Amino acid sequence: MKKLFLSLALCGIVQMGFGQVVDKSIDIPDLDKYQTLKCDFHMHTVFSDGLVWPTVRVDEAYSEGLDAIAITEHIEYRPHKKDIQADHNRSYEIMKDYAKNKDVIVIKGSEITRPMAPGHHNAIFLTDSNPLDTKDYKDAFQAAKSQEAFIFWNHPGWDSQQPEETKWWKEHTELYNNGCMQGIEVANGEHYYPEALQWCLDKKLTMIGTSDIHQPIQTNIDFNKGEHRTMTLVFAKERTPEGIREALDNRRTAVFFKDMIIGEEQWLRELFGKSVTIEKINKNEKRVQFVVRNNSDLPFYLKKGEHDANLIYFRTYTIEPKSKHTITVKLGDAGITSGKVNFEVTNMVVKPGKGLDCQFSF
Ligand SMILES: [Zn+2]
Ligand SMILES: [Zn+2]
Incomplete structure (x- = not known):
């Protein structure tokens, strides 16, 4: 008995060691015409102020089921440079070769790291990071632009640089007008910037x-609790660097931040429709039942919308990930045979403070 227990215990240890019990990959459906790619376009290694070797970033991305990452070392801030002596392209080169065996797309980027204004910006899809090492920030942006980089403003509400409010400066107008800003971080790490969401909507910038x-990613993210890193969902025609770039240029993205999806209404509406499908509608004169399935790993939080007073249904309702639900709507005495059950998906954010309006019809 003791021996049996010991061998079981050993099995347990082996499983904990090699079993990869936690599934870190998050299932998010494709759209009709586009694949949904999970991408993270901002990260650091020891080649700037990060604390891991570049290959670790590829391993992390692979184990989380990410499709693409961009490496964006600071150009101007390299606290390990006494130990790590290399040019600005080196960390990308190390990652690129290693990523081939892991099926993770690695994109070359750099972080132009300046005081506010204009603050920090990432230039991705660079061909050579070294020309961005300039005295005047405008020359760095021009160097990135001349390489046809995709440039976005990082953490615009970072309190070290914007202590009072998330403000758009005249320097940003200049960058924007000069074709040196194509997107903004609506969320960075633990922070979401509603102001940036509004700017993206108003100025047609990519979220x-x-x-x-x-x-190391597990220092910040507790995968055992189902947490995930903040990332960009890219709705791409193909899973290639070119496919990602085309989608970014055409603003087909959404931001996956905690349990929120933030983005333009058209993409969020389609994503909700692909995630939550109605399998069956049971109807009699007293009530309608919608049998719905959530095919995704995303939860959806519903809140009752404007509706016919004869439809009596939930005030709030949570559709848990990967689950089946029967949602009952009671019918009043008016003899209703058809109608619309309106609700807001509060964690699919289409404007600051506003969720996606949806409906089930019967
Ligand atoms: Zn950074
Ligand atoms: Zn930064």
Whole structure:
């Protein structure tokens, strides 16, 4: 008995060691015409102020089921440079070769790291990071632009640089007008910036969400609790660097931040429709039942919308990930045979403070 217990215990240890019990990959459905790619376009390694070797970033991304990452070392801030002596392209080169065996797309980027204004910006899809090492920030942006980089403003509400409010400066107008800003981080790590969401909507900029990870990822993210890094969902025609770039240029993204999806209404509406499908509608004169399935790993929080007073249904309702639900709507005495059950999906954010309006019809 003792021996049996010991061998079981050993099995347990082996499983804990090699079993990879925690599934870190998050299932998010594709859209009709586009694949949904999980991407993180902002991260660091020891080649700037991060604390891991570049290959670790690829392993992390692979184990989380990410499709693509961009490496974005600071150009101007390299606290390990006494130990790590290399040019600005080196960490990308190390990652690129290693990523081939892991099926993770690695994109070359750099973080132009300046005081406010204009603050920090990532230039991704660079061909050579070294020309961005300039005295005047405007020359760095021009160097990135001349390489046809995709440039986005990082953590615009970072309190070290914007202590009072998340403000758009005249320097940003200049960058924007000069074709040196195509997107903004609507969320970075633990922070969401509603102001940036509004700017993206008003100025037709691409919404980006990133981890900006410096530590090993598990230091910040507790995968055992189902947490995930902040990321960008890219709705791409193909799973290639070119496919990602085309989607970014055409603003087909959403930001996955905690249990929120933030983005333009058209993409969020389609994503909700692909995630939550109605399997069956049971109807009699007293009530309607919607049998719905959530095919995704995302939860959806519903809140009752404007509705016919004869439809009596939930005030709030949570559709848990990967689950089946029967949602009952009682019918009043007016003899209703058809109608619309309106609700807001409060964690699919289409404007600051506003969720996606949806309906089930019967
Ligand atoms: Zn930064
Ligand atoms: Zn950064």
